[in-house]
Amino acid sequence: MNKIYLILLGILLPVNLQAQFDDEMPKAALYDNAVDIQIYTQMLAKDKLYLIYNLKKEQAGNELDYAMAMISENLSNIDLNEDNEQIVSKLNKIKEVWFKLNNKLTQTLTPKEFTNLFFEVNTFDRLVSDMVLKMREVYDLPEKNLDKYNDIQNLRRLIQKINLSYYANYLGLSKSFQHEYQKNIDSVSQFIKSKSNEFLNDPVAGQSFADIIVDWNFLKANLLSKMSKNPKTVFSLVTAIDFKLKNIKNTYVKEWLKDF
Amino acid sequence: MKQLQIFILTLIIGFNTSNAIAQISENPIDVLSEKLLQNELLTNRFLKNFVFVKTNTFKKKALADMDKSIALFDDNLSYIILHLPYDRKVKEDFLKLQNFWNIYRINITDFEKDNYESLVKKTYRLGKYIKQLNKDIFNKHPDYSKNKKSIEIAQLNASNGKKIDAIAAIYVLKKAFHIKDAASYFDIDMGSMKKNLKKTGKLKTLNPKAKNLITDLKTTLESIKTLLDKEKYNPKMMYAYDNVYTNKTFKLLKFIIQTIK
Numbered sequence: 049m050n051k052i053y054l055i056l057l058g059i060l061l062p063v064n065l066q067a068q069f070d071d072e073m074p075k076a077a078l079y080d081n082a083v084d085i086q087i088y089t090q091m092l093a094k095d096k097l098y099l100i101y102n103l104k105k106e107q108a109g110n111e112l113d114y115a116m117a118m119i120s121e122n123l124s125n126i127d128l129n130e131d132n133e134q135i136v137s138k139l140n141k142i143k144e145v146w147f148k149l150n151n152k153l154t155q156t157l158t159p160k161e162f163t164n165l166f167f168e169v170n171t172f173d174r175l176v177s178d179m180v181l182k183m184r185e186v187y188d189l190p191e192k193n194l195d196k197y198n199d200i201q202n203l204r205r206l207i208q209k210i211n212l213s214y215y216a217n218y219l220g221l222s223k224s225f226q227h228e229y230q231k232n233i234d235s236v237s238q239f240i241k242s243k244s245n246e247f248l249n250d251p252v253a254g255q256s257f258a259d260i261i262v263d264w265n266f267l268k269a270n271l272l273s274k275m276s277k278n279p280k281t282v283f284s285l286v287t288a289i290d291f292k293l294k295n296i297k298n299t300y301v302k303e304w305l306k307d308f
Numbered sequence: 309m310k311q312l313q314i315f316i317l318t319l320i321i322g323f324n325t326s327n328a329i330a331q332i333s334e335n336p337i338d339v340l341s342e343k344l345l346q347n348e349l350l351t352n353r354f355l356k357n358f359v360f361v362k363t364n365t366f367k368k369k370a371l372a373d374m375d376k377s378i379a380l381f382d383d384n385l386s387y388i389i390l391h392l393p394y395d396r397k398v399k400e401d402f403l404k405l406q407n408f409w410n411i412y413r414i415n416i417t418d419f420e421k422d423n424y425e426s427l428v429k430k431t432y433r434l435g436k437y438i439k440q441l442n443k444d445i446f447n448k449h450p451d452y453s454k455n456k457k458s459i460e461i462a463q464l465n466a467s468n469g470k471k472i473d474a475i476a477a478i479y480v481l482k483k484a485f486h487i488k489d490a491a492s493y494f495d496i497d498m499g500s501m502k503k504n505l506k507k508t509g510k511l512k513t514l515n516p517k518a519k520n521l522i523t524d525l526k527t528t529l530e531s532i533k534t535l536l537d538k539e540k541y542n543p544k545m546m547y548a549y550d551n552v553y554t555n556k557t558f559k560l561l562k563f564i565i566q567t568i569k
Binding site for chain 2 (some may be wrong): 114116140151154
């Protein structure tokens with residue numbers, strides 16, 4: 049009897065249940081996808097460097113796979129949902145560079161080859177940033193928490209950049225990393241100083257942000273310590289901070305998308 | 309019991325058909341083709357999601373995709389039964405598929421079990437039922453012959469998407485669960501997939517946007533091939549490539565179906 053019931057149920061199910069694979073993604077979600085790519089880009093450069101030197105191999109390997117998978121998926125989401133010609137033309141360039149970069153990232157690289165890869169990562173990052181700017185210009189993005197969202201995402205990006213330049217400096221790879229490194233530490237410090245109150249009073253970020261400040265202070269002490277240099281600790285702290293920042297940003301995005 | 313079941317279903321089908329004939333004559337083959345081919349494309353997606361959930365790879369996404377896929381499959385089946393103006397054979401095929409699906413749906417969402425081999429066989433059977441039903445409906449549809457080319461091209465792409473899901477599932481079954489013979493149940497010749505895309509590109513009436521999709525699909529196919537050739541097991545990348553390929557195929561199907569009059 050159960051079987052008959054199931055069959056009847058199957059037949060009488062409402063025909064208009066909406067579950068299409070081609071449902072259009074809201075622009076706010078596409079924007080979030082694009083900004084996330086910027087963070088994954090920094091992540092993968094850092095992870096590749098850790099992998100080349102066999103440090104934090106498992107975590108870096110997992111994070112690299114994740115970052116690459118998410119970049120592919122996010123690019124595809126934008127591709128499937130974007131009709132604006134200016135954005136599409138930028139996206140096409142990004143896809144071209146990504147295809148090559150993607151292949152390179154799966155290869156075993158020497159430290160010297162990493163420097164070349166780093167330039168390609170920078171090119172990719174520039175192209176993505178350019179698309180993000182165009183999206184900001186063209187899209188009618190939700191106003192609520194947009195500035196805070198951008199701040200949090202920028203912080204995530206900076207933290208990843210700091211990790212990469214810290215390790216590159218530690219390895220003595222290139223002088224260009226040194227300048228980047230100091231600049232990014234200053235930016236984060238400045239941000240924490242000027243925006244702490246705003247984020248500590250924010251109903252979404254609140255307590256998490258207090259934890260982030262504690263983590264950042266500990267990370268900063270590690271970064272600036274002349275006594276001990278420990279890229280493993282830096283990697284773990286950066287992962288922990290990113291996780292908390294990501295949760296805050298996801299809550300903002302969830303609020304944007306709840307009406308869709 | 310079985311006779312009673314068939315009797316009730318025949319009554320329902322008869323009732324629904326009488327309601328639906330007017331709609332069929334208004335807009336029949338393109339909408340029907342989309343539903344039939346979407347379900348063909350979805351055939352291996354359930355198994356794929358099952359194995360990704362079990363290996364904890366993008367688990368949340370795989371679970372969400374499982375729900376979405378089941379809902380779409382159900383929607384399409386409901387549509388098909390409401391628009392079944394055909395003969396007894398088609399109705400029997402539908403009944404077989406519907407019966408099988410009702411049980412399969414329960415099995416494939418039972419994540420407590422590790423019955424991979426049984427699920428592979430059941431997925432294979434699901435594919436067989438869908439293929440048979442689709443073949444019967446298309447062959448008996450009055451507008452099929454004049455749209456044969458477009459429908460065949462759409463079928464080739466549904467089949468490509470289906471194969472990619474199978475490849476992703478086999479990849480995980482083999483590497484994570486050491487089930488080596490899963491591949492023997494699926495036709496996964498990647499060379500033919502490339503040819504299918506080439507044929508699709510030659511469809512003259514296709515929207516220019518579809519040409520970009522075809523280029524992307526070719527690139528993704530190459531990336532999947534490279535991933536399969538590599539020694540390193542990378543389920544996250546496989547999940548992403550599979551998603552990119554199948555989601556773009558859904559869109560491509562829409563463009564191809566637009567060429568059906």
